[in-house]
């Protein structure tokens with residue numbers, strides 16, 4: 001049972017709702033070149049920063065539960081922290097710890113997958129994001145598992161590699177493939193037939209999220225499971241050829257099947273074992289459903305092999321997906337949503353498909369369902385299926401329509417939304433588009449400001465991590481990295497801090513104009529709870545508001 005939060009005696013009631021805007025991927029850059037946030041025309045955001053209480057919050061590394069401060073933030077850990085008001089050790093850290101201690105390998109799930117392949121002399125397949133980005137996966141985890149599988153007597157390993165180029169350098173795939181091929185050769189040297197079997201860009205196959213584009217998963221199934229698609233002798237040949245043919249960066253590269261004499265080397269067959277080695281859930285649950293669900297209707301699987309399947313982690317704590325997983329997820333309990341529902345606070349959450357689960361599922365501690373059907377409304381604006389550099393405004397206007405209407409309706413006490421633009425367009429690496437994405441968010445903020453003014457509400461503006469604020473690769477000395485005479489673009493998130501702005505036109509001086517400094521984005525939960533008129537739970541990270 002949750003304790004009931006006491007009223008904050010120092011906070012006066014506002015007439016209108018508390019509105020929380022999460023500008024995904026909008027941070028404060030530290031370089032002038034490549035900062036599409038700083039260069040954007042954004043009069044509203046600039047006005048807020050000049051006239052409202054505001055501070056910068058940490059949104060990366062240990063401030064969001066990642067192993068080290070060299071780890072950039074991401075949407076999962078960011079929204080977990082914002083929604084739960086505390087910092088939990090996250091997947092990246094938990095999996096590494098479980099591997100280091102050997103805990104994973106004594107667990108039942110590992111015994112099932114490795115034991116099955118060893119006993120049946122069948123293949124153990126690994127599918128996942130192939131990089132050291134540490135957002136969805138880490139290649140070291142993959143290598144540790146393969147090493148153990150060999151020790152456990154597995155004689156055949158097949159790896160299906162999803163090329164990253166989104167959390168790491170945009171054309172860095174071969175930096176991972178080449179040393180990995182050497183590693184696989186070592187495994188073959190000790191009697192395990194270990195090979196790369198298939199692959200493709202992560203934004204082209206397998207790793208769709210929130211049902212935005214199931215055709216990606218279908219292509220992944222065809223590639224990994226059925227072995228259908230363009231054939232190559234090895235991954236390096238595939239990557240070099242596809243790059244030459246299409247000019248695509250890694251995340252968008254086409255699919256490939258490794259074959260010998262026209263025959264794929266690693267289709268997934270009855271009796272095999274499969275490990276999906278991403279620890280993060282949003283882009284893992286669809287392919288998991290294709291393996292696990294008996295009555296699967298999203299696409300025609302043609303053939304569904306009877307395999308022993310495990311995910312790296314439990315991806316959905318409500319639906320308990322996958323059925324078998326190798327690492328226990330962080331126990332994100334006592335979320336702000338649960339406290340607010342217990343108080344009868346009426347809530348609206350909204351984003352477009354690409355980030356819909358961020359403001360619901362991640363925000364609620366990786367649980368996909370609602371906390372309270374009567375009190376909460378979740379609105380998903382369907383995302384376009386387009387390269388976002390072509391439409392950098394995305395569904396900003398439509399999300400704003402929902403929020404503005406929600407504010408005016410008087411039906412909600414708390415409204416939260418996520419604008420994907422800074423992030424989704426930032427990931428494309430197209431500077432001009434990223435800048436327009438940020439400008440779109442600014443245009444939306446102006447509309448929200450008006451609605452808040454009219455309703456007598458209060459607005460909190462923040463972000464989950466940076467991205468558009470850092471669009472060029474920089475050298476250690478801070479100068480821009482050039483390649484063939486042009487700036488090398490950066491598609492990944494940044495390590496930069498993010499804004500926290502409190503626009504409170506109906507405020508009565510209940511708190512100091514200087515906000516508490518040095519905090520991380522987990523402080524947003526207590527801040528919103530305070531503005532709603534309650535004291536935050538004692539174990540929450542402090543609010544940015546200092547009562548007078």
Ligand SMILES: O=C(O)[C@@H](CO)OP(=O)(O)O
Nearest residue numbers: 074075076135166167423
């Ligand atoms: O697109 C994604 O999956 C990640 C980057 O890997 O971005 P975000 O954390 O912002 O969702």
Ligand SMILES: [Mn+2]
Nearest residue numbers: 024074075464
């Ligand atoms: Mn994000």
Ligand SMILES: [Mn+2]
Nearest residue numbers: 423424427493
């Ligand atoms: Mn992102």
